[in-house]
Structure formats: structure tokens, C-alpha cells
Amino acid sequence: MTAPVLMAEGLSRVYEIGGGLFGKPREIRALSDVSFEIARGRTLAVVGESGCGKSTLARVVTMIEPPSAGRFAIDGAEVTPARWAGLRDAVQIVFQDPYGSLNPRQRISAILDEPLRINRKALSRAEREAKVREVMALVGLRPEFHDRYPHMFSGGQRQRIAIARALMLEPRVLVLDEPVSALDLSVQSQILNLLMELQERLGLTYLFISHDLSVVRHVCDEVMVMYLGRAVETGAKAQVFDHPRHPYTRALLSATPLADPARRKERIKLTGELPSPLNIPAGCAFAARCWKAAPRCRAERPPLEGAGHRVACFFPEAG
Amino acid sequence: MSVALRQGPLGEFWYYFRENRGAVIGLWVFAAFAFVALFAPLLAPYDPTQQFRQSVLLPPAWIAGGDWAFPLGTDPLGRDMLSRLIHGARYSFFVGIVVVVVAASGGILLGLIAGFAPKWLDSLIMRLMDVILAFPSLLLALVLVAILGPSLTNAMIAIALVLQPHYVRLTRASVLSERTRDYVVSARVAGARLPRLMFVTVLPNCLAPIIVQAALSFSTAILDAAALGFLGMGAQPPTPEWGTMLAEAREFILRAWWVVTFPGVAILVTVLAINLMGDGLRDALDPKLKRS
Numbered sequence: 233m234t235a236p237v238l239m240a241e242g243l244s245r246v247y248e249i250g251g252g253l254f255g256k257p258r259e260i261r262a263l264s265d266v267s268f269e270i271a272r273g274r275t276l277a278v279v280g281e282s283g284c285g286k287s288t289l290a291r292v293v294t295m296i297e298p299p300s301a302g303r304f305a306i307d308g309a310e311v312t313p314a315r316w317a318g319l320r321d322a323v324q325i326v327f328q329d330p331y332g333s334l335n336p337r338q339r340i341s342a343i344l345d346e347p348l349r350i351n352r353k354a355l356s357r358a359e360r361e362a363k364v365r366e367v368m369a370l371v372g373l374r375p376e377f378h379d380r381y382p383h384m385f386s387g388g389q390r391q392r393i394a395i396a397r398a399l400m401l402e403p404r405v406l407v408l409d410e411p412v413s414a415l416d417l418s419v420q421s422q423i424l425n426l427l428m429e430l431q432e433r434l435g436l437t438y439l440f441i442s443h444d445l446s447v448v449r450h451v452c453d454e455v456m457v458m459y460l461g462r463a464v465e466t467g468a469k470a471q472v473f474d475h476p477r478h479p480y481t482r483a484l485l486s487a488t489p490l491a492d493p494a495r496r497k498e499r500i501k502l503t504g505e506l507p508s509p510l511n512i513p514a515g516c517a518f519a520a521r522c523w524k525a526a527p528r529c530r531a532e533r534p535p536l537e538g539a540g541h542r543v544a545c546f547f548p549e550a551g
Numbered sequence: 552m553s554v555a556l557r558q559g560p561l562g563e564f565w566y567y568f569r570e571n572r573g574a575v576i577g578l579w580v581f582a583a584f585a586f587v588a589l590f591a592p593l594l595a596p597y598d599p600t601q602q603f604r605q606s607v608l609l610p611p612a613w614i615a616g617g618d619w620a621f622p623l624g625t626d627p628l629g630r631d632m633l634s635r636l637i638h639g640a641r642y643s644f645f646v647g648i649v650v651v652v653v654a655a656s657g658g659i660l661l662g663l664i665a666g667f668a669p670k671w672l673d674s675l676i677m678r679l680m681d682v683i684l685a686f687p688s689l690l691l692a693l694v695l696v697a698i699l700g701p702s703l704t705n706a707m708i709a710i711a712l713v714l715q716p717h718y719v720r721l722t723r724a725s726v727l728s729e730r731t732r733d734y735v736v737s738a739r740v741a742g743a744r745l746p747r748l749m750f751v752t753v754l755p756n757c758l759a760p761i762i763v764q765a766a767l768s769f770s771t772a773i774l775d776a777a778a779l780g781f782l783g784m785g786a787q788p789p790t791p792e793w794g795t796m797l798a799e800a801r802e803f804i805l806r807a808w809w810v811v812t813f814p815g816v817a818i819l820v821t822v823l824a825i826n827l828m829g830d831g832l833r834d835a836l837d838p839k840l841k842r843s
Contacts, residue, residue: 325737332732333736334734335752335756336734337756347742350747394737397737397741
């Protein structure tokens, strides 16, 4: 196994809200104590329902926001806000909504040129133009799209443009924040295939964020299941999908439709809601919705334990 | 719809603008006004300050006692009304442009800063603008001119200062709504620094409401300059500025109606045309008002 390209240790992100002039600001723990490693050319999928901290993780790793605690490193280089500018071209992001992520007033050529113009000052205009055309061909955009505006494109083509922009700086890591969930089903598979092809060809490392387990099963090597800002189960794809150990993972998997009538399982229905991140319960965050919860779960937080396939539960399923 | 979309942004704009009849009429009147202002020395029959002592307070040509040499009559000093009105268009146009440019550029800059700044600076700028907005605008302009000394230049500075807060608020509001959009975040991920984010990424997406505001405040500027002129705090005689002309002729209202009526009508028509045009601009540029 090669050395990890991306390594994170105890990443946390706390937002302060409210407060105003007199009130005391309240804390939202969007991300607590998340650790992971991704090896070169591999894909780590982060799954969980909305509000579990997936997108916050994406924003921290992409250096949009600094982590409140914890540290992470890219290729062994520690990332601190002071070094952000130099590490920009190591990590890039593709957003969920291709309608909001492209500047409506810029032509495709300008959108793709911008990262080069800012970060590759040594390149001449013609060299930048050549690079833009090369990447456009790479993601399957026709050369005549060069001078058009984003509103002239469909969602799938816009997402190709967004991927092209992310690739302009030849990053080592690509953070994909639900890259296909805003797209039609038929277009989803095209974009997923493009992403997998690019990964193979360019040796990219993906942090793939999604709530769609069938998509995740298709693309990832490893999975991290998150619940209320914490990782509750991590492991290789086969282990997690075939032998889920955390009750939450089991519930999630049972909710995914399978195209195999023979394997129909009974569906685990969760009651209740995600607890408010403003008021995180003392014990296991999932205890309130868990059918196995015992008094110990409400009092103590289970640590993420195990070798390889790790789980944060006092009563895990037999692996 | 599909026809409009294929013609590019300008064609689309014209498609929506054309729907509003009043706006198109306003545009033509405004074009005529701009033309007159631009070519005033060629269009006007006489010099605006030349006095014809033998024909003082002559009525318009179509009224008994009028003379076709002075189609709109003459004022109490024997100056040709038509020439003065044509040259007056020049001053009004100049006032409108200078005030809009000064107020808009200052206001946009402050609004962008307020939109991107930390909370304390944002509050500071906005409270300052609230203070300016709390004064009756004409009164504040009067005070400013009184301090700076009455002249057309100082009147323009005062009016620009009074109109500026509207641009600040408008720009800040648009910036706040655009700033959190994904394309701004991705420009940041690409490494764009604050000035680039402000002027290249965000500003072009905030321009539509600002353009509408600019068109509407053009007429406010003309109106305020005329009001200041009327109060003796704007352009000084013998400048043929419309408001100053009204003030000079005040005492002749009953004896010679034309000396007050024509400058008044000129102001009215110009301001009305610009307002109609501005409404049309708003309809065409504001995506929320578009019918799809």
C-alpha cells in the first residue's frame, strides 16, 4: 500500500451562531473528531443523511474553511491557513449544483482560464488557451463550447464544465460534493463513468461525498459512514456493504433499493430525527433512534474501534 | 421565449424592453434630449446670454404680439427662451451624468466593501448611510451647498452625496445574496483574492438592479439640481439652467406665463421620460419580473 495522499486526524469544525450584540453565541458542532486516510488513486466515500457534516468536511478539506481542531496533510505537507495559497492546486472541488457553481456572466473559456490565470502566472495567453482546450477534450466537451455562456448548457454538460475547472490545476485530490445528485439518472451514470475514467487516467484521489448508496457502491473503494458530525463506521467497501456492523449503517443499507428481488431484506425503519447539532446528546448520538440502545449508550460515547473495519458502537453486529 | 433566448443577452433585453410601450416612448424622448444636449450650440438660434433689448418679454410666436424670430418668446432681459432651453438641456444632462457616475461609483465601492467586510465595518458603513438617509435629501443637499458655497459643481457634489446611500444598500444587498453562491466559493478555491472576487466574480452579477437605480436617479439628480437652482443654491445666473431660469422668472408668473411654463415643462417631460425608461429597464433586467 502506498503512502496516503490525504491524511486527516481529529478534524473538527464548530460554527458560532446568533449572539448578536448582547446574546452569548451558541456553538454548532458540524464536524467532530473525524480521521481518515486516502491512498493515491483510491476513492473514499463519505455517506450519511443531510446535516451529518459531509459538506462541512468537504469545505475543510478544500481549504474553504479552517478546521476548528485537528489537522490534515496532503502528501505529507501539513495544511495550515497560512499555506493555503500554495496548496490550492493540490485539492479542488466539484459542487453538487451545476446551476449555481458556474458564474453566469463568464464564458466557458473564462471560467476554465481563471484558475490558470491566478495560479500559473508564468504561462502565456496561448499556452493557457491550449491547456483549456486540452482539458475540455479530456472531459468530453466539444471545442465549439469554448465561447458559450453556462446558461446555454444542460445540467450534465455544466457538471462536465465544473469537473474541467477542477482539473485545470492538475490537482492530486478531487473533492466531489454530491457531484451527481442534482442530475438526471441517465446523465448520472455518464458523469460517474467520466469520473472513474479520469481517476484511472490521471491517478486522481477522490473524496466522494454522497447520500446515494447505490452511487457509492459503484465508485468507491472505502466508505466512511457519518452521523451527526462523527464517523460511526469506516472500512473497505465490501466489508461495510456486506457486513455492516453499526446499526445506523444497517438501517441506511436497508433503505437502498436493490435491483435483485432474491435478496430482498426487511427494511429497518428509523423513527425520530437527527438530534440538533446545537445540543448534542452526551452518549452515542444515534442512541435515541437505535433499537439496540442500552443505558450505557446514553451515558457514554462509544469510540471508533477495530482494525481496518472500524465501528463506533458498544453492541456492533457480528462482522 | 425561445426566440428571445437565442439572440444573446442584448437581444433578450430588447425583447422584454419592447413590451413596455411607455418605456420605449421614454427612451425616444431621452434620446432626443441627449441629442439636443450634445448639439446645443448648433441647434440653438442665438447665444443663450445674448440680450435683445428691443424685444423684452415677447410672447411665443403663435400668440398675438409674438415674433417668429423668437419662437418661444423672450425672457425679462430679452434673451431668446428657445436658445436658453436648448442650452439648459446641456446643463441638466451634464448634472445627471456627473451625479450618477459619482454617486454610483462611490456607492458601488462602499456597498462591495460592506458586503465583503467583517461585521463591524459593515455595520459602520451601513449606519453611516442610514444617518444620511434619515435627513430629508433636498434639505441635506441645501446644507451641503450652503457650506460649500453655491455653484453648479457644489450642487452636483451635494446631490451625489445624498443619492449615494441608495447605491450602497442596493449593492450590499445583491453582494450578500451572491456571495454565498457556489460559483463564488469555487473562485475562492481557484485562489482568487478579495479584489478579484469583488470586482470580477461578484460585481457583474449585481449590476442589473444598479443599472435601474442609475437610470432612475438620473432624473432625481436633474430634479434636485433644478430645485437647488430655483432656491438660488445651484447654478448662478446667467447660466441657462432650467431651475435657475424658473427662479429668475418667478416674479413674472402672472404677466408672462411662458417664462416659467417652458422651463417647467422641459423639466417635467425629461424627468417623466427617464422614469418611464427606468421602469422599462427594471422590467427587462429583473429576472423576478420576467414572464417565462
